[in-house]
Amino acid sequence: MIYFLRKIVFFILTLWAAATLNFIIPRIQGGDPAQAIVQRIVGSNQTVDPRQVEAIRLMLGVPDDPLPQQYVDYMGAILRGEFGISYSYMPYTVTHMIGEALPWTLVLVGITQILSFIIGTLVGTWAAWRRNGAFDSVITTASSFFGTLPFFWIAMMIVYLFAFELAWFPDGGGYSGEVTAGWNWDFIRSAAYHSILPAFCLMVVGPIGWIMGMRNTMVQTLGEDYTRLARAKGLTDRRIALTYGARNAILPNVTGFAISLGGLVGGTIFIEQIFDYPGMGQLMFDALGNRDYPLMQAIFLFITVGVLTANFLADMLYGVIDPRVRRGGES
Amino acid sequence: MSLQEGQIIGEESLQPDLRSAQEEEMDRTSRIPIPGWLRIVWQNRKARFGLVLLGVFVFAAIFAPWLAPYDPRDNDFLPFQTPNSDHWLGTTQAGQDIFSQLIWGARASIIVGILAGALATVIGLVIGLVAGYVGGFVDETLSFFINLALVVPTLPLMVVLAAYSPVRGLTTVIIVIGITGWAWGARVKRAQMITLKERDYITASIFAGDSMPRIVFREIMPNMTSLVVAGYIGAATAAIGAEAGLAFLGVGDPLTISWGTMLQWANNSGALLTGQWAWIVPPGLCLALLITALTFINFGVDAISNPHLREE
Numbered sequence: 001m002i003y004f005l006r007k008i009v010f011f012i013l014t015l016w017a018a019a020t021l022n023f024i025i026p027r028i029q030g031g032d033p034a035q036a037i038v039q040r041i042v043g044s045n046q047t048v049d050p051r052q053v054e055a056i057r058l059m060l061g062v063p064d065d066p067l068p069q070q071y072v073d074y075m076g077a078i079l080r081g082e083f084g085i086s087y088s089y090m091p092y093t094v095t096h097m098i099g100e101a102l103p104w105t106l107v108l109v110g111i112t113q114i115l116s117f118i119i120g121t122l123v124g125t126w127a128a129w130r131r132n133g134a135f136d137s138v139i140t141t142a143s144s145f146f147g148t149l150p151f152f153w154i155a156m157m158i159v160y161l162f163a164f165e166l167a168w169f170p171d172g173g174g175y176s177g178e179v180t181a182g183w184n185w186d187f188i189r190s191a192a193y194h195s196i197l198p199a200f201c202l203m204v205v206g207p208i209g210w211i212m213g214m215r216n217t218m219v220q221t222l223g224e225d226y227t228r229l230a231r232a233k234g235l236t237d238r239r240i241a242l243t244y245g246a247r248n249a250i251l252p253n254v255t256g257f258a259i260s261l262g263g264l265v266g267g268t269i270f271i272e273q274i275f276d277y278p279g280m281g282q283l284m285f286d287a288l289g290n291r292d293y294p295l296m297q298a299i300f301l302f303i304t305v306g307v308l309t310a311n312f313l314a315d316m317l318y319g320v321i322d323p324r325v326r327r328g329g330e331s
Numbered sequence: 332m333s334l335q336e337g338q339i340i341g342e343e344s345l346q347p348d349l350r351s352a353q354e355e356e357m358d359r360t361s362r363i364p365i366p367g368w369l370r371i372v373w374q375n376r377k378a379r380f381g382l383v384l385l386g387v388f389v390f391a392a393i394f395a396p397w398l399a400p401y402d403p404r405d406n407d408f409l410p411f412q413t414p415n416s417d418h419w420l421g422t423t424q425a426g427q428d429i430f431s432q433l434i435w436g437a438r439a440s441i442i443v444g445i446l447a448g449a450l451a452t453v454i455g456l457v458i459g460l461v462a463g464y465v466g467g468f469v470d471e472t473l474s475f476f477i478n479l480a481l482v483v484p485t486l487p488l489m490v491v492l493a494a495y496s497p498v499r500g501l502t503t504v505i506i507v508i509g510i511t512g513w514a515w516g517a518r519v520k521r522a523q524m525i526t527l528k529e530r531d532y533i534t535a536s537i538f539a540g541d542s543m544p545r546i547v548f549r550e551i552m553p554n555m556t557s558l559v560v561a562g563y564i565g566a567a568t569a570a571i572g573a574e575a576g577l578a579f580l581g582v583g584d585p586l587t588i589s590w591g592t593m594l595q596w597a598n599n600s601g602a603l604l605t606g607q608w609a610w611i612v613p614p615g616l617c618l619a620l621l622i623t624a625l626t627f628i629n630f631g632v633d634a635i636s637n638p639h640l641r642e643e
Contacts, residue, residue, distance in 0.1 A: 014479050021483075026495050097402040150572065152579050153615035158608060160603045160611075266486030268575075273580060275596070284487065288582065301493045304483055311482045323532050 003319050011312040018304045022297050023074050025065070083169055083298040088290035094298045097283060102302070104174055105279035108195055112202040113261060119203075120210020121253060125246045127211065128218035143208045146328050152270040155201040159274060162197055169197040172276035198271045202264065208252060209260050218249035222256045232307070251322050363528070370559070371635050378631020386626035388617075392437040399431035403588050413601075413607065420609040423593075424600035432588050433613050439589030440621060443505055443574040448567030450509025455516030460547050462517070463524025470521075477521070478603060480514035489573065493582040501584045504577060508570045516562040523558055527551050557635040564632065568625040575618050590614035 009219040034057040038048045058298035065073070075082070083094035146154070170176070175190040220246045223226060230244045269281035276282065280299055287295040372378045391398060400419075401408075411425040412418050461471035469567035492507045493499070527533070536550050547627065552559070577583040578591025585592070593614045597603075602610045 010475070010478065013475060014482065017479050018483060021488075025491055144626075148626065149619045150575055150579075150594075150615055152576065153618070156598060156603060156611060156615075157595070164603060165592075211362050262482065262484035265484045269486055269580070270576065271489070284490065286578070288490065296491065298493065303487045307484045308482060 004316065007312065007315045007319070014308050015305060018308060019078055020071075022301045022304075023071060026293060031038065038230070058300060078301070084294045086292055088286065088292040088295065094211065094295050097295060098280070098298060098302055099236075101278060101280045101283040103163065104277060105268055105272070105281065108198060108202070108271075108279060109261075109264055109279070112199050112206055113257075115262055116203060116206030116264075117210055117253075117257060117259075119212050120207030121246075121250060123207065124211040125218060125241070125249075126216025128215045128222065128245065129241045131219055131222075132213075134255075136215070137310065143211050146205055147208050151205055151267055154204055155271055155274050158197065158201050158204070162200075170194050170331045172274075181243040195277075198275045200278055201271055201274075202267055205267065206264060209256060209263075213253050213256055213280065214246075214249060217252055218245050221245050221248045224248075235315060251318070254314055254318050254321070258308070261310050265303055355614060368635050372628065372631035372640050375631035375634050376626040378629075380632075381627030381629075381631070382618060385628065388437050388621050388624070389441060391434050392441040395435045395438055395591070398430075401428040401431045401432040403430075403431040403435040411414055411605065411607065412500045414416065414609045417493035421607060423450040423596060423610070425596075429593070429610055429613075432593055432616065433590070435588045436590040436593060436614060436617065436623075439578075439587050439591075440503065440574065440618070442501065442570045443589075444567035444571040444621075444625075446523060447505045447512070447570035447574070448563055450505065450565045451512040451566040451570065452516055452559065454510065455513035455562065456520055456552075459520030460552065461518035463521040464528055464543070464547050464551070469568065473517075473522070477514050477517045480511070485511050485573075489577060490580065490582050493577060498637065499582075499584055501587050504574055504583050505570075507577075512566055512573070516566060519558065519562060520555065524551065525554050527554060539593075557632055560635075561629050561632045564625050564629045568622050568629075569620070571621060590618050 034053045035048060038052045038056055044264075059229050062219055081095065083098075086092055086097050089097050123139060127139045130136055162168050164329035170193070175187060175194055201210055222240075227240060227244050231238045235244075268279065269284065272276060272279045273285060280303060284296060284299045286292070287299060373382070404425075404427060406426040408418065408422045408426040408428060410424050412422040412423055418428050420433065422428055423432070423537065456474055458477050460476070462470045464592075480556065489511050492511070493503060496503045496507070499543065507569050524547075533546060533550060536546050541550070574583060574589060575591035575594070578587075578589050579595045579598070581595055583589065583591055591614075597610045599609070
């Protein structure tokens with residue numbers, strides 16, 4: 001019970017810390033969004049009229065309250081789910097823009113994360129069981145090779161090969177221009193078709209962490225005394241591999257689930273850039289280019305909260321499947 | 332001073348594997364005095380390969396102005412050239428020599444690796460050592476920040492930090508990478524500190540009345556040198572990857588020539604479409620080779636503290 005309480009407290013504290021971080025970053029680094037917007041409108045070489053800046057500032061409702069007051073207002077707004085109006089997509093709200101982009105990323109990341117976990121764990125199990133065999137050598141070498149290649153570079157190569165050279169898949173976008181977005185069969189088929197290549201790119205590097213993690217822990221569990229006992233009892237190989245080796249080795253991988261999610265989200269940002277995919281990463285870069293601070297902050301908060309929540313759920317699950325953690329109280 | 336030296340020697344004698352008799356024999360016979368740790372790293376075949384490879388990149392980075400055939404910013408050439416005898420890797424959309432940029436790109440990566448890796452290591456070391464040594468409430472608080480920094484997605488955080496920064500320079504990139512990349516090192520060092528602080532020589536040091544910074548940084552830290560070095564190389568490796576990623580996304584330093592900015596320009600100018608392979612493949616391969624070199628060196632560094640990993 002103490003384990004779960006600790007994790008819940010940690011989760012709430014991390015959420016608060018992430019929100020506070022999101023509040024602090026723009027304020028310590030300076031940079032006036034109103035100034036930036038006027039600068040963009042008049043061109044980078046022109047001088048900016050202070051009255052224009054003042055007008056923009058009024059229009060955006062840039063606060064000039066003292067910082068503690070701003071902080072209280074900010075926290076209140078977040079709790080009510082109000083993120084203001086996007087500078088660059090006026091009159092749309094930030095929430096509306098995120099609502100448009102979120103499903104794309106959620107589906108892409110969700111599917112690739114789960115597939116990576118399953119494939120990686122299976123491959124890692126097999127590699128550990130047939131340790132130092134041909135399969136193990138090939139997988140270990142390939143994993144370290146692909147692990148060192150820059151991820152976005154792999155994605156560029158894949159785009160070149162499958163989208164341009166072979167033209168099997170579209171080179172970008174979330175769906176074809178000929179279909180209307182919504183819950184119709186044509187759209188879903190088109191969206192699925194467009195997401196194959198981005199998902200494939202994520203899948204090239206996605207399972208690597210799982211494979212290596214699973215393989216290394218399982219090599220350890222196979223060397224434990226209880227595995228030796230299982231052999232001595234004359235249990236089948238299958239039972240030793242799955243129930244004794246893999247089942248105990250999978251536990252650390254569950255904790256890794258959440259940490260790897262952060263990495264996968266990072267990968268998605270690259271993928272969405274390269275594929276012009278209409279998700280959160282792409283939106284983040286539009287916001288960045290347009291100096292759309294409310295949108296950028298909200299996206300950062302959404303991504304962070306998403307990863308933190310996944311982490312929290314993984315911790316909870318870990319407590320359920322591994323009684324040692326629950327009883328120990330200390331993780 | 333003499334007391335402290337005595338303790339460290341005493342600690343080493345607790346781990347007889349650290350310097351085997353054979354190695355000490357080799358120390359005595361060799362004419363050039365090579366430090367024992369370097370010998371151990373060098374004896375590992377992978378680490379040797381890594382050191383040589385790293386040496387090539389460091390050489391290129393230092394002597395870039397003499398090695399590069401042209402000024403990497405000189406845009407007087409015909410743009411979009413494919414490889415030819417004048418321009419071994421062709422030219423960019425702005426008519427710059429790609430091969431010269433490739434050589435200069437080693438500089439950005441190595442500088443970022445050295446400095447951002449050092450920043451991340453120092454932050455992680457201080458936080459990890461203090462948390463592990465002091466314990467109690469301080470540990471709880473610092474551990475919270477370590478765990479927080481571990482779970483917050485790094486890339487979006489780096490992008491936001493870089494985006495809000497009033498200046499876009501290589502310094503910004505280094506600071507952003509350094510302050511986002513320390514958590515893993517802090518966690519490892521905290522764990523190591525917790526096991527080391529129970530040793531007898533630390534108890535002796537406490538009874539001798541040594542101050543806490545002295546015990547932490549002079550008594551304990553020397554005993555985790557290989558851990559710190561391995562952590563530093565790991566942090567530098569991650570920093571090199573992060574710099575390339577940030578540059579590729581266009582939030583790096585636009586004025587620095589790095590492999591990341593090269594790939595960004597190649598991607599933006601449709602080098603894939605025109606089949607300018609020589610523009611895209613070399614920067615990616617150089618990044619991969621540099622990262623491989625550092626990873627391989629770390630195999631050798633691991634062998635310093637773990638004699639089982641040494642190769643005969």
